[in-house]
Amino acid sequence: MTMMRSRQDVTDAIIIARVAKGLSWSDIAGELAQSLEWTTTACLGQMAFTADQAAKLVAFLGLDQTALPWLQIPPAKGTLAGTAPADPLLYRLYEIVSVYGPAIKELIHEEFGDGIMSAIDFKFEIKRKHHEAGDRVELNMSGKFLPYKTF
Amino acid sequence: MTMMRSRQDVTDAIIIARVAKGLSWSDIAGELAQSLEWTTTACLGQMAFTADQAAKLVAFLGLDQTALPWLQIPPAKGTLAGTAPADPLLYRLYEIVSVYGPAIKELIHEEFGDGIMSAIDFKFEIKRKHHEAGDRVELNMSGKFLPYKTF
Amino acid sequence: MTMMRSRQDVTDAIIIARVAKGLSWSDIAGELAQSLEWTTTACLGQMAFTADQAAKLVAFLGLDQTALPWLQIPPAKGTLAGTAPADPLLYRLYEIVSVYGPAIKELIHEEFGDGIMSAIDFKFEIKRKHHEAGDRVELNMSGKFLPYKTF
Amino acid sequence: MTMMRSRQDVTDAIIIARVAKGLSWSDIAGELAQSLEWTTTACLGQMAFTADQAAKLVAFLGLDQTALPWLQIPPAKGTLAGTAPADPLLYRLYEIVSVYGPAIKELIHEEFGDGIMSAIDFKFEIKRKHHEAGDRVELNMSGKFLPYKTF
Amino acid sequence: MTMMRSRQDVTDAIIIARVAKGLSWSDIAGELAQSLEWTTTACLGQMAFTADQAAKLVAFLGLDQTALPWLQIPPAKGTLAGTAPADPLLYRLYEIVSVYGPAIKELIHEEFGDGIMSAIDFKFEIKRKHHEAGDRVELNMSGKFLPYKTF
Amino acid sequence: MTMMRSRQDVTDAIIIARVAKGLSWSDIAGELAQSLEWTTTACLGQMAFTADQAAKLVAFLGLDQTALPWLQIPPAKGTLAGTAPADPLLYRLYEIVSVYGPAIKELIHEEFGDGIMSAIDFKFEIKRKHHEAGDRVELNMSGKFLPYKTF
Amino acid sequence: MTMMRSRQDVTDAIIIARVAKGLSWSDIAGELAQSLEWTTTACLGQMAFTADQAAKLVAFLGLDQTALPWLQIPPAKGTLAGTAPADPLLYRLYEIVSVYGPAIKELIHEEFGDGIMSAIDFKFEIKRKHHEAGDRVELNMSGKFLPYKTF
Amino acid sequence: MTMMRSRQDVTDAIIIARVAKGLSWSDIAGELAQSLEWTTTACLGQMAFTADQAAKLVAFLGLDQTALPWLQIPPAKGTLAGTAPADPLLYRLYEIVSVYGPAIKELIHEEFGDGIMSAIDFKFEIKRKHHEAGDRVELNMSGKFLPYKTF
Amino acid sequence: MTMMRSRQDVTDAIIIARVAKGLSWSDIAGELAQSLEWTTTACLGQMAFTADQAAKLVAFLGLDQTALPWLQIPPAKGTLAGTAPADPLLYRLYEIVSVYGPAIKELIHEEFGDGIMSAIDFKFEIKRKHHEAGDRVELNMSGKFLPYKTF
Amino acid sequence: MTMMRSRQDVTDAIIIARVAKGLSWSDIAGELAQSLEWTTTACLGQMAFTADQAAKLVAFLGLDQTALPWLQIPPAKGTLAGTAPADPLLYRLYEIVSVYGPAIKELIHEEFGDGIMSAIDFKFEIKRKHHEAGDRVELNMSGKFLPYKTF
Known part of the structure; x- marks a missing residue:
């Protein structure tokens, strides 16, 4: 397992682990005992986890321990790179x-x-x-x- | 009253008439007997009206008669001019x-x-x-x- | 009737005349004896007309005579103003x-x-x-x- | 053979395998028993495969087994990164x-x-x-x- | 005095009247009994006025009466037309x-x-x-x- | 520890070390005896350090010695990649x-x-x-x- | 005839006069005794004329006399508004x-x-x-x- | 020698080999018995080679054999990534x-x-x-x- | 003479008056007793004038009196509308x-x-x-x- | 030392060697016996060197020998990637x-x-x-x- 060097690394690892293990987002949300919608948003790198949630996620998906602090830090968010409306x-x-x-x-x-x-x-x-x-x-x-x- | 030369002209005239007469979008939706949401979307130039709806709108807001055919033609839609997501x-x-x-x-x-x-x-x-x-x-x-x- | 100062003026006038007269693109294509597809493309300012086609169009839609030479000149074409694929x-x-x-x-x-x-x-x-x-x-x-x- | 870490990895591997083996898109479509057009679109990363289609493709091109789940997940689609028309x-x-x-x-x-x-x-x-x-x-x-x- | 057809028209008229009358933003803020900062932001078309504030402004600057409803409507805001940061x-x-x-x-x-x-x-x-x-x-x-x- | 090949490498290493060690920006600012605001700006690659500050930072975070000269050179600054206002x-x-x-x-x-x-x-x-x-x-x-x- | 307020006004007037009079670019080049290529480039607003060339052009096309000084001033050139290659x-x-x-x-x-x-x-x-x-x-x-x- | 994974890899390898061997584009064109202009365009990744031309090029520059099929496939062309003129x-x-x-x-x-x-x-x-x-x-x-x- | 409604109007009027009167920028700089470089920059709408300079300019070029306050207000500056370097x-x-x-x-x-x-x-x-x-x-x-x- | 695969590789190596050795641009210009301004421009990848200059630079900075031909080839120049003025x-x-x-x-x-x-x-x-x-x-x-x- 590789050391995580950014929240993006952790997001990539979550996506790969989910695909490899054949898990649904519902499975992960159930494990975290959060709504399906929030869990998916957070796993895709848009929300910060609590220490407890981070620990559960790392254990459930088998991620490297260095993922823990990255998951708890407010991430750089947003995915659209273009011109935004001014209003x-x-x-x-x-x-x-x-x-x-x-x-x-x-x-x-x-x-x-x-x-x-x-x-x-x-x-x-x-x-x-x-x-x-x-x-x-x-x-x-x-x-x-x-x-x-x-x- | 000026001749309407495009759907944009008609949209501008609707906005001006609504402000000048102190009407709410609800007032207009009530007159057209359509939902508030659809009516507002359509008045802002994004939807085509039926002949009957167009006639009611023109009468209620006191628009020029040349607005009638423009209101019934499928308009050029959309208001965001930037880079769109590819997916x-x-x-x-x-x-x-x-x-x-x-x-x-x-x-x-x-x-x-x-x-x-x-x-x-x-x-x-x-x-x-x-x-x-x-x-x-x-x-x-x-x-x-x-x-x-x-x- | 106003003097036409560009092909864009003529295109605008065609669109306004068509709406005001309640004509379909089929009506115009029939008058020109060309396909519906080519006629519409040309009326929207993307193709050059022959002298004969231009004369018919001007008469049928009641356009100003100054539209005639503009309709016969190869126009500036294209409507998309963004980044194009390089290939x-x-x-x-x-x-x-x-x-x-x-x-x-x-x-x-x-x-x-x-x-x-x-x-x-x-x-x-x-x-x-x-x-x-x-x-x-x-x-x-x-x-x-x-x-x-x-x- | 390397582990696939994204659908893009799988698309790259398909393109490389096809070139290396000298296969045509027709050959691949024949193997999958789908139209040439859909098969090519899907192989270029724009469509999801069924489990059966994915298995056939992996076997035919000799891809790594980790390609299997990626092929069955709805991919991020689209290839144009510029300004799109608003209508x-x-x-x-x-x-x-x-x-x-x-x-x-x-x-x-x-x-x-x-x-x-x-x-x-x-x-x-x-x-x-x-x-x-x-x-x-x-x-x-x-x-x-x-x-x-x-x- | 010309009829106001949009909030932009009103903003333009405010700027012209202020320059022509040699008023400072402080003068206008004093008249409205609001902070200098809010008043200037609002006069530049970014905030909605109350009926009372609108009436005072129109009187003080000698604007056309049709400016009144435009000043009270939540305006389209923002002045930067470029790419915004995603976070x-x-x-x-x-x-x-x-x-x-x-x-x-x-x-x-x-x-x-x-x-x-x-x-x-x-x-x-x-x-x-x-x-x-x-x-x-x-x-x-x-x-x-x-x-x-x-x- | 890897050799630093650019100021960006050093910035990345600072961010990773801070997360791994569970340090706050306050901790780092305290070590450097600078304001919290300047320290954070500088650590994120926007300011040049003195030789003394660089040495303290490298020691405190356990960075590679090759970080030292990069920290003291005026960096390429700025993080917004879009259209800027002209005024x-x-x-x-x-x-x-x-x-x-x-x-x-x-x-x-x-x-x-x-x-x-x-x-x-x-x-x-x-x-x-x-x-x-x-x-x-x-x-x-x-x-x-x-x-x-x-x- | 309207007063010319910019070189763009003059370029527009040249294009309109040429279309209205049914002249070719060769006709204009012949009148100016310059190459067809340079003449067309200059008439489209990209080159400065000498006093003599300007006088001939204004007379030949029947332009307003105020066009004369604009034609002799080095114009703002170029017609492509996009991203240019850096090399x-x-x-x-x-x-x-x-x-x-x-x-x-x-x-x-x-x-x-x-x-x-x-x-x-x-x-x-x-x-x-x-x-x-x-x-x-x-x-x-x-x-x-x-x-x-x-x- | 590394396996070629895309036409871009092959183009990079051609450029590196040419520089390392001190060859001119004329030398390469002479070897292929094609015009200097076409040869250079093709070597820079814009044209497809015949099997014979590809074989000669690979031998002359000492490229990896996996370059052969890539050279014969119609490549993704074009190098300008910006806004193109619409006409x-x-x-x-x-x-x-x-x-x-x-x-x-x-x-x-x-x-x-x-x-x-x-x-x-x-x-x-x-x-x-x-x-x-x-x-x-x-x-x-x-x-x-x-x-x-x-x- | 038309009323000036913005600094842009004044800049346009300066350019037109200068061309119509056949004046050089040196002539104008001489009148204002400022450097040629500053004068031209200011006349093109990039700098504010003092009351005295504004009065001289308006008289020399025969501009409308409403130009006076606009010339003395710090203008919106800059002419490049594209992406700027971040550093x-x-x-x-x-x-x-x-x-x-x-x-x-x-x-x-x-x-x-x-x-x-x-x-x-x-x-x-x-x-x-x-x-x-x-x-x-x-x-x-x-x-x-x-x-x-x-x- | 790594093989240079592009002029960009060489530019990166120059920057790294200069920082690691604590050299000023003046030191390098002195070695090459060229002006400080030209030397810096060239070292940053914008100018071609003569064989003699390239040899001196490679020796002075301890670069890999494969840098030699890259330094003598006219490079792809320019560093601004945005919209350029058309004039x-x-x-x-x-x-x-x-x-x-x-x-x-x-x-x-x-x-x-x-x-x-x-x-x-x-x-x-x-x-x-x-x-x-x-x-x-x-x-x-x-x-x-x-x-x-x-x-």
Whole structure:
């Protein structure tokens, strides 16, 4: 096992171990006792783990011990390298694609197989959810799954 | 009233008329008897109207009659001019920001005032929704509303 | 009627006249006795007309006479303003999207209404077609039409 | 043989094995009993294989066994890294170049040798094909093959 | 006086009126009874005004009455059109330059004349400030003012 | 220990040693007897060290001796690779994000954990500070810290 | 006739007058008694005219007298707005496309009609030409003309 | 000798062998009995070799035998990674710089030493050359060679 | 005379007036009693004028009185819209091209006519110049002037 | 010592050897008996050496013998990878930053330490220098040196 020299090294090792062991993201989320969505986002290098979560992950996937501190440090996040929209509200939507998008991709593939969520056969809804610590925006999207097929 | 020479002209005229008349997007959606979300997206130049919807909109906002055919033609869509992610699934998420983002911005502002939906105090959930014509991906997001304040 | 000062002016005038008169691209192609595909590509400013075709088009759409010479001059072509692939074969595919893409968009909308040709529920086939003046590549694509719907 | 650490590693290994063994894409498609077009697209890293197809491919090309799971996972797709057109219909055409373009390049070269499909001596046709599961757009292109020559 | 057709029109009119009347940003902030920093940011099109603030501003600068509703609507914000850093924390720093930067420029010029705040003869300090509604990051910068001189 | 072949090598080695030894930036700043802010900026490859500082750092972190000369040479600085604003004053703000931003990120994380300084719940103030060698611009920013949470 | 406010205005006026009068670039070159290639390059805004040449051009095309000084001032040149190659020799080739390319386009169209010079059925040759004032590089290109055809 | 894993590997090996053996491009062209221009273009990875040419090249330069199939496969071509002009005729000129430019650079350096072909002390000429298989565009350029000098 | 609505309007008016009146930059510098270099830079919109300088310029060129306040306000500077080098020292060189480049262009043309300063037949020298207020870098460049010629 | 496989390898080796041996650029220029400015530019990979200069450099720095031919071949030059100005005169200024900028950076650091040449406390002068082989443009710049300081 090789020494981890960056969080990117750890992310690569997680992806390789998951494929080699034939694990689903659900398996990993179950082990960590966190939501499937957060776990996948974090494993893809976008979130910091607690010491306890890091230890469980390293043990479960058989990673090198040098992965432990990297997992607990706030990582450099984001995956989109292009021009971002200037407006702060629109930018937050773009940031969601940048930070959470790879996890969304993994989870749609895990649930549905290869394909996409349609942006044409699509609708969305916005609602206010009251909350003590400040109201929340609920943004719900629904798009048809379109599978790739062999031909 | 000036002759409309493009769908962009019509979109500009809708925005100006709405501001001048002090109408909300809800008012317009009510008049068209469509969802608030679709109506806003369409008024911002991203969707085609039926002849009936176009007539109602032109009458309600007092637009020039030359707006009628432009509203019924499939428009050039999208508002993001930068580098898009190459992966088709990730791209669909980006396209949602490009096509529906301006409407999301308008509706969050209409409901909450000036501010943003946080991408930090944020969570999301993915679910499969069974549907006869093909299952759908439900992608639900929840982010705290953060208001701008004067200082 | 205003004097035409560039081919872009003429293209704009064609689009406005077509919308105002409620004509289809088929109507225009019929008038010119050319294929629907070439006619639309040319009207969108990508091809040069003969003197005879230009005269017919100007008369049919009621354009200003100053449109005549502009229609007969080889225009500045192409609509994609971004980074192109460096490989010449891949570039030709990209150029097809740049030069013929707007016409493809118009004709799919004219035939199917607002929506897209799927790139997911999609297949393609490549065949050699023998030809005296040099063999041709036949590249046939088939994608499901996905309509936008109101919600 | 080296352990595969990503789908890109597997794609590289496929390309190297094919060149070293002097195989055509037809040979590989025949082995997999799939169309030439889909097989090439998939081998270039744009499609997921079934377990059976993956096993056949690994055996036929003599790849490392660690290639097996990578071949069955939905890959990160797309090859164009630049600015994409914002309009969804135009974008789908661009995505076709991005996802299927490298396979189109390989197959034109396999059939015709080094050269291009002309975008000048070129025509296209659009037709509606009725289909139970929803009508399809047939987009047929024909371009003269232009060979490179030594000088 | 011309009708205002967008918030940009109003911003342009504010800038022109301020120059023509020889007012400082301090004068305007005094009239609105807001901080100099917020007032300048808002006048440059980055913040929404209350009805009362909008009325005062329009009266003080002698703007057209159609400016009133535009000033109260959450505007499209941001002034930097390029590639943004992907990391959310770094992006917030970049967004500060994009949204507040033009106001910072105005206020440095108002206080010091033409020139810059040095990024070389520069230091910064970060402190935690406890706050009931959540602790705050205090980021204090100090850079030497370097004036342009005639030569 | 490997020979250092560039300042980037040294920066990488500093980051790896710090993580492996579980040191904070405060620990390192204390060792060097410099401010926390300057030390972090310098360790991230943006500033040159004196011979004495370099020797202390190499000893404290156990770096290879070949790091010594690299630490004392003025490095290639800056971390933002995109389009910069053309105006010199705005550019200096952008340069501050480019040169000092990574250190700001580290120090906010060290003090507050994973999260961001809000650019929405944010205010700033500009003041002149008199100074013998030329007056200084004090630009003070205050933004609420928003933590990432697991979900 | 409108007053010319920039060299771009003059270039636009030249293009409009040439189209309206049905003149070829040869006609204009003949009037100026200069080569066809230089004349076209200069008329497209890339070269400065002498007072005598400017007077002849203004008279021949019936341009406004205010065009005269603009034609004699060294203009802002170049038409390519993208990323240029960094190597100085390669850049000079790129600059040739940028400065002389539009004239090359006009002259190929004037001689051959609408179409392109092939970069596939193409060859080039490099020779040294001895010259007193310093030897010259002769770079000769030969590409098949490919015409666009109606379909 | 190392196994060749891509055409790029082979191109790198050709360049290294040529430098190490002190060969000119003329020497290599002589060995292949092809023109100097085509040979250089092909050796720089832009053209496919015949089996016979590949064998001669591998023997002459002492390359690894695994270079043989790579040399015979149509390569991914082009060297310019930026924004290309949209117009097809102008693009072909740009493509010539992209595909043939590196060979032009090598041959000017081989003949003249380090320096450039001037784009200022420059002229060009366009001529039609009649040809049975379709007329050709002759585009002849002449630019003064400007040498770099030590100082 | 039209009202000036921005510093850009004033810059345009200066350029037009100078061309129409046949004035050289030397004439204007003489009137202002400033160096030729600073005057040209300032007239091209990169520097602020004093009240006295502004009054002289407006009178000398016959500009509209509304130009006066615009000339005295620190302008938005810089003319290069692309990617800048990240290193602060290299960026300052780039900024010099952005801010002072257009003036350098004007002055070389005023002195030498149309052409360039060679970057090939070029040398530079760097010297330290002692100065009480801090030493200065003297960066002296010398490049051969290369004129464009008609052909 | 490793075999040099490109001029970039040689440049890297020069930089590493210089740092490891604690040599200044002056030391190297002295050894080569060339100007400090040219020597630094050449060592940074922008100029070709004579056989004699290459031999001296290899001996003085203890480089591998395979560096010898690479040093004598005209290199791929330039270091700026972004959008260049289109105008040829402005481009030459930009090319000077691209080709000579890294050497200017090294020499300012060698003479003054870490910091920049100010572009604010800056002036320039343009003069014609008569020369038999054609007059030269003298472009002299003077900017205050601003040092980075610890804090």
